[in-house]
Amino acid sequence: MGFGDLLEVVGSFGRFQFTLISVLSIPSLFLACQNILQNFSAATPNHHCKIQLHENDSLHLGNLSTQDLLRVSLPLDMKNKPESCFKYTETAWHLLGQNDPYVNGTEIEKEPCTDGWIYDTSIGQSTIVTEWDLVCERRSLKQIGQSVYMGGLLLGSIVFGGLSDRFGRKAVMLGCCLQMAVTGTCAALSPNFTAYCILRFLLGMAGSGITLNAASLVVEWVPDKCRAVTGSLGGYFFTFGQLVLAGLAYAIQNWRWLQFATTAPYFILFVVLWWSPESARWLVLNNKSEVAVKQLKQVAKINGRKEEGEKVTAELVNSSMQRELQAAKSRFTIADLVKTTSVRKISFCVSLLWFSTSFAYYALAMDLQSFGFNIYLIQVVFGAIDIPFKIISTATMNFIGRRFTQSACLILPGLAIISSLFVPEDQRTVRTVLATLSKGMLAAAFTGCFLYTGELYPTVIRSKRKKSAKPNKEEVALEEVKEPLFTNSV
Structure with missing residues (x-):
């Protein structure tokens, strides 16, 4: 007889397991938002060099349109659109009304943007790219922001996995929820890109801790035959989270508020998950059989098997799990x-x-x-x-x-x-x-x-x-x- 047999006594899959799985799947919804958040918070809008005219150029302005001003200031790319990362060293007034970027057979000199960039904010979108100019020679920093988050996921799985075996699934999961909420809020207030990356790294660590311990709690409270279905349920919440993110990103165009909106729910989850049970299996293996018995009896009551649950004692639990112990x-x-x-x-x-x-x-x-x-x-x-x-x-x-x-x-x-x-x-x-x-x-x-x-x-x-x-x-x-x-x- 093992722990699986004890589950059969108190109800291997009843109202308790259904409620537990549903609640523990909710964090996956908001974790999906964090995993792919940079699709929106780090989106790169159309941009071009900021144009700074010289004093002697004022004679040529007149009724010059914006399109003409861009034409004489910025070279064109292969799609005949203004380049994003270069500008002419001198204003090319002779190009008005023509498309030939050559003067006497020589191509007009160009240089990288030196005065910043102008971004297309026609839809009011604000991202970390527009705030910290992560374009052109700095565009690789955008990928670094996502990479450090994924690195946090990796380290979190190592650190919080070991801690949960020592201190319990529930305790570590609660700590990670609080860490996710706090660091996510701080990330929305990041003063610079370096601080943003550090906080995103901590977010990734917390995300791993939540996912691993939620999955462990589910697996340790359900029978073997239900693992495929219960494992898939968390995946559906992750999918739903992607749809929620699309709606949030469309409604919230500012990356700071979007970051806050996707992590603030973890404050609520911290309170809700406080009432979730610890793994009875982990309790027994860590010499806390009396607490495990109380939880098993409570589970039996919720599943409508109160009489069977009253028969569960610490001696029965310890003898049933003698080999595991x-x-x-x-x-x-x-x-x-x-x-x-x-x-x-x-x-x-x-x-x-x-x-x-x-x-x-x-x-x-x-x-x-x-x-x-x-x-x-x-x-x-x-x-x-x-x-x-x-x-x-x-x-x-x-x-x-x-x-x-x-x-x-x-x-x-x-x-x-x-x-x-x-x-x-x-x-x-x-x-x-x-x-x-x-x-x-x-x-x-x-x-x-x-x-x-x-x-x-x-x-x-x-x-x-x-x-x-x-x-x-x-x-x-x-x-x-x-x-x-x-x-x-x-």
Whole structure:
């Protein structure tokens, strides 16, 4: 008998689990907003060099139109539009009424913008690009802003994963919610780009902590047979978050207010999640059986199984989880992920799976401006396409298998992305359709990533010893754990 059997006693999937999953999925909604926020907060509007006329140019102004002023001040690009990063060294008055940028066969000299830029703010949009001039030779800084956020996600998964195994899922999740709310608010007040990057890094760390611990709480309160469905539910909230972001970004054109609007809800979530339960499994493994019993009885009451719940005692819980308790006494490190051949194979495949899925997904999701369509409309389409693919993947994972679904969700978008390379750039619709379908399938692949990681990695890594070798106590403890226990540190 293990913890799964205790869940069957108090109700393996009832009103309690449904409510818990629904509440713990809400953070995914706003995390989606943070992950792709820079599509809007770092959007680059049309821009050109700020024009500074010389004193002797006043004689030529007269009734000069804005278009003519741009023509004599800025060179044209290959699309016959004013260049974004260069201007003429001298005002080319002779170009009025003609398009030849040559004087006596010599091209007019040009230089980088020295007096700043003028941005197209016809729709009132304010971004970090327009505020801190992240264009031309500084345009790489825009990507750095997103990169440091993703770096925060990486470090957060390492730091908060280990902390949750020590201090509990709920405590770390609450701390991350508060960190997300505070750093998000501070990011909206950033005085400069450096401060903005630091705060976004802390935001990413908190985001990982929330996601990992919410997923752990869900997995540790539901039976094995429901994992595919419950894992997918969080993905649907993430999809809905992309649609919410499109609406918020359209309504809030100022990046500071948009940043605040997408992180302020975590103040409310901090209060709401305060009443969420801790993992009973974690409580037992950390010598808090009495607290676990109280929670199990409360769960039984909510699920309409009060009489069965009254039979649960600390002695019953400890005896049921004797093997898990024995195995939990052994010490394990990250080195156990590569200690045996079978676990090394799992670690390599899971790592490659996460890298390829994340790399391709965010390469598509974070480059909406390149499609040349309305960015708000593209965001809605990119968000909505996830829904049908996630429904299909959930069904195939349950009835066909995880491996087939995961393979299909990676191979098909890979072929679509490669095919788009051979589509001419002027056929924007075809390229956008291929990218949209690819993004939907990759979103479905993420569901498989979470399930694989949770189902293949137990809390204690079970190693297969050689038959000829004499097993030590630690190996016996590992071998006896038949029910996988999930951990964030692994």
